Amino acid sequence: MFARAMLCMPQNKISHGLWAAVAAFALFPSFHAIVKLLSSHYSIFQLMAYMSLAALFPVALMLLYARRQGRIRIARPGMVLMRAVISGLMAVCVFYALSKLPMSTAYSVQFSGPLFAAGLSTVVLGEKVGWKRWIGIAVGFCGILIILRPGITHFNTGYLASLAVAVLFACNAMILRTVGGGEPGGALVAAHVVGILGFSLPMLPSVYIEPDWPDLGWMFVTGLLMSSGHFFLVQALRWAPVSSVSAFQYTQLVWGLLFGVLLFDDFPDAIALGGAVMVVGSAVYVGMTQPSSSESGDTAEV
Secondary structure, three states, X not given: OOOHHXXXXXHHHHHHHHHHHHHHHHHHHHHHHHHHHHOOOOOHHHHHHHHHHHXXXXXXHHHHHHHHOOOOOOOOHHHHHHHHHXXXXXXXXXXXXXXXXXHHHHXXXXXXXXXXXXXXXHHHHOOOOOHHHHHHHHHHHHHHHHHHOOOOOOOOHHHXXXXXXXXXXXXXXXXXXXXXXXXXXXXXXXXXXXXXXHHHHHHHHHHOOXXXXXXXXXXXXXXXXXXXXXHXXXXXXXXXXXXXXXXXXXXXXXXXXXXXXXXXXXXXXXXXXHHHHHHHHHHHHHHHOOOOHHHXXXXXXX
């Protein structure tokens, strides 16, 4: 039986939300791979600035569509501003981690985000995650520890940046879930882009290197991929519970491993692959497990 948390939303909306999450978490690794390639030649702040400037065009289209639908008014400007600040900080941490770590390793640390999101959703939103999902999340976290092998592998500051991403992701998820359907998706994506610009533009004059035309084109592509990914993420968190959407973050590990092998000659060992299987398997389990009615709880109206 679906939990009351699920019953608060039509089943087709939950399904659409999960598919939107799959799309978002496929687009993010795609532009992250491009960022990692370019970060060997350009500062992360220059990449952030150019990516955000390129994203302004699709964001403008989203806002125009919202205006035609009569949904351009921002009901909670404070929450939207908070999203902008968190998004800017998160972009700095993501880009820094990608410049210091293999994609699969950076993602593995960041995948502790669903633990924070699940805990926060229980406290802030009153969602009941259920003991079965907690077990699934714990198994996924064990898989992350297997990949990282703390105390055995070499430590660098990229790990701290990735952990900060996990915490910021959970905070961002709470904001998106709290505002629900009260804010236009275009405005929330615009806040994300403006936040990144706010952190990157002041640094741009001191780190600027004139890009060649191919690199400029790739920077433009990252903006399109980033804005599209965050639009899908906004919709996913609007239509489905935080704990379910957060679980699909794990699918980025598959893309990270794939891009690592194809683009960076980063071949994971058997232990890392075993941990990855645990992580992805737990993600599928947590996302699809339906808690019993005794574990259910009301969620915010969307």
